[in-house]
Amino acid sequence: MIVDAHVRLGRGREVALEADQLLATMDALGIDVALVAPDERCIAYDNRAGNEHVAAAAAASEGRLIPYAVANPWRGRAALDELERARDAGARALNVDSVLQGFDLLDGLLDPLLDFAADAGWPVYVRTGTPPSALPLPLAALARRWPGTPFVMGRSGATDFWIDAAPALRHAPNLYGDTSYAPWDTVLVELGRDPQIGPSRLVFSTDAPYTVPSSELRRVLDWPVDDDARRDVLGGTILRLLDPALH
Amino acid sequence: MIDFHTHTPAWRTASWLGGVPFGADEFVAFMDSAGIEQALVLSHDGLFDATPEANDDLAAFVGRYPRRLIGFGTVHPRRADAPAEVDRMLNRLGLRGLKLHPWLQGFSMHELALDPICEVLAQSGGILLSHDGTPPYSTGGQIAALARRHPSLPVVLGHGGLHDTWREALAATIETPNLYICICGTPPYAAREILSRAPSHKVLFGTDAGLSDRKSQDYAVARVAEIDGWGISDEQRRAMLVDNPRALLAAGR
Numbered sequence: 001m002i003v004d005a006h007v008r009l010g011r012g013r014e015v016a017l018e019a020d021q022l023l024a025t026m027d028a029l030g031i032d033v034a035l036v037a038p039d040e041r042c043i044a045y046d047n048r049a050g051n052e053h054v055a056a057a058a059a060a061s062e063g064r065l066i067p068y069a070v071a072n073p074w075r076g077r078a079a080l081d082e083l084e085r086a087r088d089a090g091a092r093a094l095n096v097d098s099v100l101q102g103f104d105l106l107d108g109l110l111d112p113l114l115d116f117a118a119d120a121g122w123p124v125y126v127r128t129g130t131p132p133s134a135l136p137l138p139l140a141a142l143a144r145r146w147p148g149t150p151f152v153m154g155r156s157g158a159t160d161f162w163i164d165a166a167p168a169l170r171h172a173p174n175l176y177g178d179t180s181y182a183p184w185d186t187v188l189v190e191l192g193r194d195p196q197i198g199p200s201r202l203v204f205s206t207d208a209p210y211t212v213p214s215s216e217l218r219r220v221l222d223w224p225v226d227d228d229a230r231r232d233v234l235g236g237t238i239l240r241l242l243d244p245a246l247h
Numbered sequence: 248m249i250d251f252h253t254h255t256p257a258w259r260t261a262s263w264l265g266g267v268p269f270g271a272d273e274f275v276a277f278m279d280s281a282g283i284e285q286a287l288v289l290s291h292d293g294l295f296d297a298t299p300e301a302n303d304d305l306a307a308f309v310g311r312y313p314r315r316l317i318g319f320g321t322v323h324p325r326r327a328d329a330p331a332e333v334d335r336m337l338n339r340l341g342l343r344g345l346k347l348h349p350w351l352q353g354f355s356m357h358e359l360a361l362d363p364i365c366e367v368l369a370q371s372g373g374i375l376l377s378h379d380g381t382p383p384y385s386t387g388g389q390i391a392a393l394a395r396r397h398p399s400l401p402v403v404l405g406h407g408g409l410h411d412t413w414r415e416a417l418a419a420t421i422e423t424p425n426l427y428i429c430i431c432g433t434p435p436y437a438a439r440e441i442l443s444r445a446p447s448h449k450v451l452f453g454t455d456a457g458l459s460d461r462k463s464q465d466y467a468v469a470r471v472a473e474i475d476g477w478g479i480s481d482e483q484r485r486a487m488l489v490d491n492p493r494a495l496l497a498a499g500r
Binding site for chain 2: 014015129130131132155158159160181183184185186189209210211212214215218219222
């Protein structure tokens with residue numbers, strides 16, 4: 001089974017993706033399931049509209065789309081209420097973008113949402129990269145404070161903070177890397193052969209609609225790892241994070 | 248097509264993303280496999296230790312295939328002999344430009360030590376290509392400020408702003424006449440936007456080949472293939488891969 005661990009549905013500043021397009025791409029590429037997050041505006045501002053949009057898409061997908069929930073932590077108690085609504089509507093993971101949402105991973109604003117995720121048994125996807133408020137190592141420090149919650153290091157620091165991806169993964173054993181944008185023959189091979197990391201700590205995502213999804217999948221298929229490791233990267237690991245009891 | 252951003256192996260110095268060593272024959276075989284006719288080959292060791300020997304090694308590498316490989320050496324701008332080394336690179340070693348990597352080499356584009364270097368480069372018909380896309384020392388705005396100090400010198404943003412500063416890189420390219428933008432490691436949606444909004448003659452493409460764990464440079468081949476999925480026109484593709492790099496290189500000399 002192939003699971004795409006991160007896609008955004010809706011209209012961003014320069015991109016757009018709707019559920020029918022996504023499902024057609026998944027069919028073409030042999031991707032069985034995708035975790036879907038709301039678009040940029042809804043991550044930043046209109047959390048309710050975004051959560052409702054991805055919940056409706058998931059409900060109509062016969063199990064192929066799994067919704068993330070988003071809530072801007074600046075909203076305080078209202079953010080937690082929004083996560084409760086999203087959970088009741090089917091959300092199964094928390095999605096965080098500290099750049100779009102305007103906070104620092106270590107300023108404490110996100111802590112109540114992480115408590116909620118821990119109670120709900122949700123994994124947490126956090127977009128990382130170059131911005132100082134979205135770097136891999138502060139995310140590792142944050143993840144260590146919720147050791148029972150799996151965190152996915154979205155984009156794994158692409159690109160110049162790929163150099164911090166391995167130290168972050170070594171520092172926080174509950175942190176998982178994301179394959180999007182990462183060449184197998186430079187970045188993934190380094191993470192995969194690290195005895196403290198290994199391929200099973202990485203999850204495949206296309207990060208659509210920002211990418212060429214077929215290229216994202218091709219790269220992981222071309223990566224010469226054994227079949228068990230590839231199964232984990234392509235879906236086994238993220239399925240375990242979503243539901244440890246079933247996998 | 249012309250690949251405007253590749254590297255030699257790191258023969259002496261790199262301890263991260265160094266990749267496997269390869270020779271010029273193997274590099275040209277990779278180019279053939281990806282449909283690349285010419286490649287700009289940038290210094291690699293020199294980014295970690297900018298010695299004249301690193302430029303000599305680069306010149307020897309590209310000298311094996313002078314019609315296929317074009318070398319860009321490097322210097323550390325704070326070294327007093329840097330302008331003289333740039334003169335030697337271009338006028339004795341046959342290199343065509345200067346590669347700078349401000350955050351890796353540890354300097355700011357606003358340092359005045361760069362001015363005599365850029366003057367020699369401009370007088371010799373060279374091109375400056377800088378790493379970009381990463382604070383604190385490699386943003387498009389910082390590199391554009393240097394380009395404005397040297398308006399006759401073509402300056403190339405080597406990575407199109409990467410993931411988080413591509414809008415800045417695009418804006419700087421639009422407002423700075425002698426600034427060019429090389430899409431290299433830039434995410435596909437940003438590449439599409441850059442191609443639709445930048446002056447059409449200013450967009451270039453690079454694979455960043457040379458860092459792979461395989462001599463066949465698999466990720467670089469994949470990056471060329473990925474262009475098919477960007478959703479750009481045939482005209483944009485030809486300009487980026489053929490016409491623009493050819494014109495920029497021809498204007499330099």
